[in-house]
Amino acid sequence: MSKVIISDVQNNEIPEIIKNVFEIFGVEDKVKDKKVLVKPNILGPFPPERGVTTDPRVISAIVQELKKCRSKEIVVGDNSGSIHFDPFKIAKITGILDASEGCYRNIAGEVLEVKVESKFIDELFISKIVKEADYVINVPKFKTHSLTTITGAIKNMFGIIPGGKKAQLHTLNRSIDEFAELLVDIYQIRVPDLNIMDAIIGMEGAGPTNGKIRIINKIISSDNSISLDSVMAAMMGLKPDIIELLQIAKERNLGEIDISHIIVDGELKVISGFKTPNNGILQRIRKKAVPHIFNFASIKPIVNHNKCKICKKCIEVCPVLAMSLTNKFPEADRKKCISCFCCDEHCPYGAIILPSWQQDIFNRLKGK
Ligand code: SF4
Numbered sequence: 325m326s327k328v329i330i331s332d333v334q335n336n337e338i339p340e341i342i343k344n345v346f347e348i349f350g351v352e353d354k355v356k357d358k359k360v361l362v363k364p365n366i367l368g369p370f371p372p373e374r375g376v377t378t379d380p381r382v383i384s385a386i387v388q389e390l391k392k393c394r395s396k397e398i399v400v401g402d403n404s405g406s407i408h409f410d411p412f413k414i415a416k417i418t419g420i421l422d423a424s425e426g427c428y429r430n431i432a433g434e435v436l437e438v439k440v441e442s443k444f445i446d447e448l449f450i451s452k453i454v455k456e457a458d459y460v461i462n463v464p465k466f467k468t469h470s471l472t473t474i475t476g477a478i479k480n481m482f483g484i485i486p487g488g489k490k491a492q493l494h495t496l497n498r499s500i501d502e503f504a505e506l507l508v509d510i511y512q513i514r515v516p517d518l519n520i521m522d523a524i525i526g527m528e529g530a531g532p533t534n535g536k537i538r539i540i541n542k543i544i545s546s547d548n549s550i551s552l553d554s555v556m557a558a559m560m561g562l563k564p565d566i567i568e569l570l571q572i573a574k575e576r577n578l579g580e581i582d583i584s585h586i587i588v589d590g591e592l593k594v595i596s597g598f599k600t601p602n603n604g605i606l607q608r609i610r611k612k613a614v615p616h617i618f619n620f621a622s623i624k625p626i627v628n629h630n631k632c633k634i635c636k637k638c639i640e641v642c643p644v645l646a647m648s649l650t651n652k653f654p655e656a657d658r659k660k661c662i663s664c665f666c667c668d669e670h671c672p673y674g675a676i677i678l679p680s681w682q683q684d685i686f687n688r689l690k691g692k
Pocket residue numbers: 627628631632633634635636637638639654670671672673674675676
């Protein structure tokens with residue numbers, strides 16, 4: 325049975341928690357004299373208090389513990405989706421550059437083409453360090469996701485793909501089920517050895533960038549990403565078996581999603597009133613639909629003119645060139661939009677609004 329540890333940050337120091345996690349999973353013997361990759365979530369240039377990227381205190385504690393274990397080389401890095409920003413600048417803003425104590429590296433600098441077991445794609449470029457590392461520590465964030473419902477350990481491994489290529493991969497899928505399948509294909513390129521989830525400042529609602537922050541004060545760890553994500557989902561008040569990513573991972577025998585079959589060390593409590601992305605019956609129908617063919621099923625993001633700074637990030641990141649400047653502000657072309665929500669994910673100012681299905685129908689009737 326896989327094991328998930330839920331540690332309370334209020335009653336314990338973060339370095340103590342990490343030390344304990346290392347002991348429980350026998351990390352010291354596995355990383356001594358080895359090359360280790362620490363893979364946080366560095367989605368974009370967001371300061372830690374925004375709750376978008378991995379808390380630098382967790383990264384700092386992991387790096388310090390690895391140094392004590394005498395790892396031969398420690399690399400901290402992620403491929404941000406903000407391709408027009410200097411990765412070092414992003415790492416600085418997120419606090420991860422300083423927390424890494426000299427171990428941060430721009431992992432997009434060296435890439436490698438690998439074969440992928442996938443019905444969508446045969447080969448992919450990934451950061452070379454992912455294949456070179458003897459041991460990979462995945463450090464995801466406790467967050468919701470408007471498209472995939474959760475952003476956790478499985479989805480964090482999407483970041484092994486450099487830069488803008490990630491957004492392009494959305495064009496290969498016809499539904500959220502298919503996108504989830506591709507995410508699991510990518511996860512399987514390099515299954516992490518250990519997962520330490522930052523659930524200190526989490527995110528609820530329409531994550532992963534513009535949801536509401538939620539103080540959870542936990543660190544959740546496991547050597548199995550699927551069980552870890554299942555516990556996170558249960559804490560959000562969701563049944564793991566309704567989440568596409570977890571259904572697919574379960575079908576492939578990558579891990580346990582039934583909480584009663586997971587050893588949980590710590591208090592697993594549903595977070596009171598936690599808001600998950602809209603997952604009602606209409607949303608579920610939409611998720612199963614084929615946005616490219618049945619455009620009625622897609623949802624068009626709206627730009628909030630009061631918040632938009634016209635930085636054009638949403639235009640740069642859109643994989644199907646659906647966003648363009650119209651009357652000064654960006655606007656999505658409904659005929660082209662595939663509802664991948666990359667624009668929302670990468671807007672630094674929280675200016676993208678993702679309407680509910682019902683609101684979107686209303687917007688269509690108004691000709692928007
Ligand atoms: S919506 Fe966001 S990303 Fe797009 S231009 Fe405005 S501020 Fe920039």
